[in-house]
Amino acid sequence: MSAQIAAGAPDGNRMEHLLERSKAPVQPGAWGIRGRLLVASLAAVVIWGILAWVWQLKHGLAVTGLNDRVSWGFYLTNFVFFIGISHAGTLVSAILRLSHAEWRRPITRLAEMITVVALIVGASMVIADMGRPDRLQYVFMHPHLRSPILWDVLSISTYIAGSLLYLYLPLVPDLAILRDGHVGGRIRQRLYSVLALRWHGGPEQRRLIGRAIGIMAVVIVPVAISVHTVVSWIFGMTLRSGWNSTIFGPYFVVGAIFSGIAAIIVVMAIFRRVYHLEEFITEKHFRYLASLLLVLGLLYAYFTLSEYATVGYKMQVGDASLLSELLTGRYAPYFWTFTLLGMVVPFVLLALPRTRTIRWIVTAAVLVNIGMWLKRFVIVIPSMALPLLPYEWGTYRPTWVEWSVTAAGFAAFALIFVVFTRIFPVISVWEVEEGWEAEEGWEAEEGWEAEDAESFAPVEAPLAAGATILAEEPS
């Protein structure tokens, strides 16, 4: 199983190394005992969570901390969190692809995977939140277009389908590499063979896949933005204090991209270390993403200030009570932990030149993710606990069932990710190769026709590509 390097590749050794490294995780026996132990541990947590959920199904939501006053708890917090980090793939892959940011190439696959996996886990949290999941069918049987719940179902299912397509398309050339490299056993070879779409890298195939990726890159961005806008509208379309806000749409979208970039940094760091991808995922990638993280973080801080300042100035009865509990009351520890861990400390780490190293950038990203989970908690729970009539505040204390399902959600995220990278390359080989070629002006030397180059580049004039596909006759 030796990878043949294309004649005239920019740097044979580098290319060969890339092929070897990208295929390494998918080689039989690549994991070793530690990898297997990790998978077994994650699977055990997932199974425990599923058992807890079955227990909840059997005994009803009474076994959770949810009650008639606080009917959304950990599950909805997790849902908003995971949908948030699913924006990672959209931003890094689609937006950077559309804006011709060349440095994106080694990390697009990871970002796209985060999107798909986070969406799957996030959507499953809604199922966990339902006391009677069988009633989900009513959303489809009796759809109510005025309901934000239906908007959510529509947008998330559309986003999952689009993200899967967007993950799959750039995988096709890499699957052909695995197919032709005879990686894996018979079943995996069959899988690669089917999914590789008889790819051999001819001009027509390159033109078509470039066009398909271009269309998806354009489409997936508004779909992703709509998803988190709609998620925010589940809260924002109500008259509850804390949720009754006109800026919730952009506020949530910015928060999602903020936490999404942080998730990419963490995942990048893990896979870089585990799969020895230091040569391809360099400090430059961390620094660029750190800059993005800082900008988005500052934007999120601005939205947060704007949200609480306008509410705090008017101090309507409900809002005043909510703010009091958030800033100095029972929810103050969560709120200030979010402020400190999710914003202040990461901002300092990301802004200071001395701490703009991989270690500190990853630390900041981890803190951002913790902080953003807490932020979702203080968005969801206090507004539910706030009494709408002159009663006492509602209470919410998550039980072992919710802790177990939450742990299973995070474990499932890691497990699906690990299993995915066991089957598919973690780096988009052909995109990295394309980047090297562009870097070294290889096309011109080889007399590549401008037309070919344009059609191959996945993001070249994607809007024009979209228009052409509509007009073109199927071959």
Add this chain to the structure above:
Amino acid sequence: MRRLLATAALGTIASLAIGGFTPAGAKTRTTITVRSDSVTVNGAPVDVSVKVIDPEGRPVSGALLRLIVPAEFMGETRDEIVGEATTNDAGEAVLRFAPAQIGRIEGTVAFWGAHGYAPSSATVAFDVKRPATAYEALPVGLQAWWARSYMILVPVVSVWITYVLVLWLTVRIRRAGDHRTSSKKVVTR
């Protein structure tokens, strides 16, 4: 003690007077007549005047009357008791009802029978008009417009059509693989 005994005796006589001496199982028929404004306004109370008489035309007093109208909740229509009143000595009662819906309402005034009188009922209908100035809960503004103009469905369907187009492109990629031509760039590995 004597006073208590006297009260009990009077009560027995009174119940015999209301129930008459009709043997058990052969209850006296009753007839309900209803008088009401047939047109009313949403939310405004309307009085339904009711008279209950026996076959001889004698008023039936002490009869508990109920006004029942169909009410829709969460897509299901059920009968709801919206008013109760007891007839006076003249066999008359007034049921007050404030319709919450708009349109034609067909209700029933029912006497479920008591004191030897058989049950009876009468229908009553109202045309409930929209008030000149009304607070409407649902659906108004964007809520109504979104549902009517398919603002949600059109973009969602458009995106899914695009997905289908992209899937069609993948089919074409596969077909293009059947006609292998040499590439100037990366060849099959």
